[in-house]
Amino acid sequence: MNDKQTLIYWVDLTGPAVFDEIVRLTIMDINNNVLFNHIFNTRLVDWWYSELNGVDPDDVADEPAFNDFKDEIQGIFNQANKLVTFYAHTEYLEEQGVKIPTNTQIDDLADDFRVMGDESNTIEKLCDYYGFTQLPKNILDRTGVINAKAVNHCYKEMIYRKVQEN
Incomplete structure (x- = not known):
């Protein structure tokens, strides 16, 4: 991994917000x-x-806890100068002990999409708008990798369109 680069991340949470x-x-x-x-x-x-x-609760029953990977995850985030995601949820990473370095820029595409006037920010609508066709319609068929690829594709399209506007 190159030192200080742009990284894409996708995080899924259990809900409800309190827990x-x-x-x-x-x-x-x-x-x-x-x-x-x-x-x-x-x-x-x-x-x-x-x-x-x-993510089905039964699928994670025998998996290790987040804490088991905390140091590895922290090391990866430490190498980023920019993090790109859809709904950042950095507070949940921090609650789990992962600190995003203060000099790391966070580009939350949900914020960018909101600026465009869409009140129902979903990854599906973002993908429709930016032409990412690989996102399965059924959420149970999605993986973290495909979700992150969707964010990456949309991010690159946003940059391309901004460049074209200027």
Whole structure:
């Protein structure tokens, strides 16, 4: 991994917000090289609505906890000068002990999409708008990798369109 680069990440949470825990995290570089991809067992929440994030509670029952990967994840985030995602949820990473360095820019595409006037920010609508056709319609068929690739594609399209406007 090159020192200080742009990284794409996707995080899935259990919900509801009061008890949210990270159940999936995927991190890749701008070239879609996967640097980290894992699902995690939870500490507090033992059931959630799978259609919320595409992760079935039964699938994580025998998985290690997020904490088991905390140092590895921290090391990857430490190498980023920019993090790109859709709904950043950095507070949940921090609650799990992962600190985003203060000099790391966070580009949350949900914020950019909101500026464009769409009140219902979803990854599906973002993909429709920017022409990413590989996102499965059924959320249960999605992986962290495909979600991160969707974010990466849309991010690159946003940059391309901004350049074209100037």
